Amino acid sequence: MEPLLKFDDVELYYDHVYALKGVSIEVHEGETVALIGANGAGKSSILRAITGLQKIRKGEIRYHGKRIDGVAPDEIVRLGISMVPEARRVFPFMTVRDNLLMGAFTRSDKAEIQRSIDMVLTRFPRLKERYSQQAGTMSGGEQQMLVIGRALMARPRLLLLDEPSLGVAPKLVQDIARSIVAINRDEKVSVLLVEQNSRMALRISQRAYALTTGKVALSGNSAELLSDERVRHLYLGGEF
Incomplete structure (x- = not known):
């Protein structure tokens, strides 16, 4: 079966310094x-x-078999890919409600948008409690829930998450991890998760890639990588 996303032999540079080399x-x-x-x-x-x-x-980067490298970012959102950026980039002076509505900017089915808001508030009850509150006044974990919810408002087929646990209190990290599992399971959204919290990432994913200096060093079933001595030594803080 053709993959939903295929990232094939990609090289990427910042000026003359490579960030990805044949990934x-x-x-x-x-x-x-x-x-x-x-x-x-x-x-x-x-x-x-x-x-x-x-x-x-x-x-090449292909999504549903269609090449998307070179496609404008807003068109990529319309194709069904949403990203939750690192560092919880909320609109701080806008309410939770208005932040969520910003996530639906590509949608034309206005009558269905409220249903999507209801889905997000059910998934993240804390956002319902703070629905009329300015996003910048919420805790880091609550803001992380908001940016995930905002990304879901675009109704993606593929959700990209960049360090969702970074700077979040341990209790809320667990809540966010559970929400990622539920989004994948219940909303049928595929997830590509970037995480430095390798143990959490391997526990909630089916497969994983371990990167080092712009290359894939290891890949495979997440449960197997979790017990792999090389992964434990390099990424989980274990003894080699």
Whole structure:
């Protein structure tokens, strides 16, 4: 079966410094795939390339079999790909409600937008409690829930998550991890998850790629990688 997303032999540079060198990954319909690795390994660069925010120098990116490298970012959203960026980029002076509505800017089915809001508020009850509150006054974990909810408002087939646990209190990290599992399972949204919290990422994904200095070092079933001695040594803090 053809993958939903195929990232094939991609090279990406920032000026003359390479960020990705011959990277190939796949995401199939209905699965959660994790990208793990240290800072600077190239994880976020993969997401920026998929969303059209950074041009690639070599290779191909295909979504549903259609080549999308070179496609404008807003058109990529319309094709069914949404990204939750790193650092919880909310509109701080807008309410939770208005932030969610911003996520639906590509949609023309206005009558269905309220149903999507209701779905997000059911998925994240804290957002319902703060529905009329300015987003910038909420906690880091609550803002992370909001940016995930905002991305879901576009009704994506593929959700890209960039470090959703970064700077979030441990209790809310668990809530966010459970929500990612539920979004994949209940909303039938495929997920590509970038995480430095490798243990969490491997526990909630089906497959994973471990990156180092712009290349894929290891890949495979997440449960198997979780017990792999090389992964434990390099990414999980275990003894080698």
